[in-house]
Amino acid sequence: MTATDSATDRATRNKEIILRCYEQFFTHRDLTGLAEVVGEDFVQHSPGAPSGRRAYLDHLAEAAFFGGTSHIKLVLADGDHVAVHHHMTLAADDGPGLAVVDLWRLENGRIVEHWDVEQPVPEPSSVPNGMF
Numbered sequence: 001m002t003a004t005d006s007a008t009d010r011a012t013r014n015k016e017i018i019l020r021c022y023e024q025f026f027t028h029r030d031l032t033g034l035a036e037v038v039g040e041d042f043v044q045h046s047p048g049a050p051s052g053r054r055a056y057l058d059h060l061a062e063a064a065f066f067g068g069t070s071h072i073k074l075v076l077a078d079g080d081h082v083a084v085h086h087h088m089t090l091a092a093d094d095g096p097g098l099a100v101v102d103l104w105r106l107e108n109g110r111i112v113e114h115w116d117v118e119q120p121v122p123e124p125s126s127v128p129n130g131m132f
Contacts, residue, residue: 011077014106018082019075021111026070031057039110046116067091070100073132080106087121087132096121099131 017037024033035057044051050059065088074085082104089097098118105113121131
């Protein structure tokens with residue numbers, strides 16, 4: 001196996017792990033599967049969200065988006081990094097939702113780091129080519 005094959009295989013496995021987490025969290029409201037793949041020393045780069053597995057999982061259970069929806073628009077994987085562009089709506093909000101890009105870093109099949117960028121979905125007239 002070449003180094004390129006190895007990176008491709010790793011990217012594919014990491015993408016599958018992240019997609020499974022989104023399904024468990026947003027579709028089934030289940031943090032159990034996520035708890036199994038988040039590393040103990042998980043590092044969070046998002047404002048207002050804590051680092052560390054237990055603190056992060058507790059935060060997710062109380063977050064405004066727990067109980068919301070996520071419609072994945074694009075997933076890119078490169079080695080240990082997976083980027084997910086999705087349309088998220090909050091549990092208690094009937095507005096247009098948020099356009100979100102999450103960036104995850106994995107090591108040995110465990111999520112060890114996260115960044116995100118969020119913006120409210122604007123009125124369609126202000127984005128002639130669409131947000132997604």
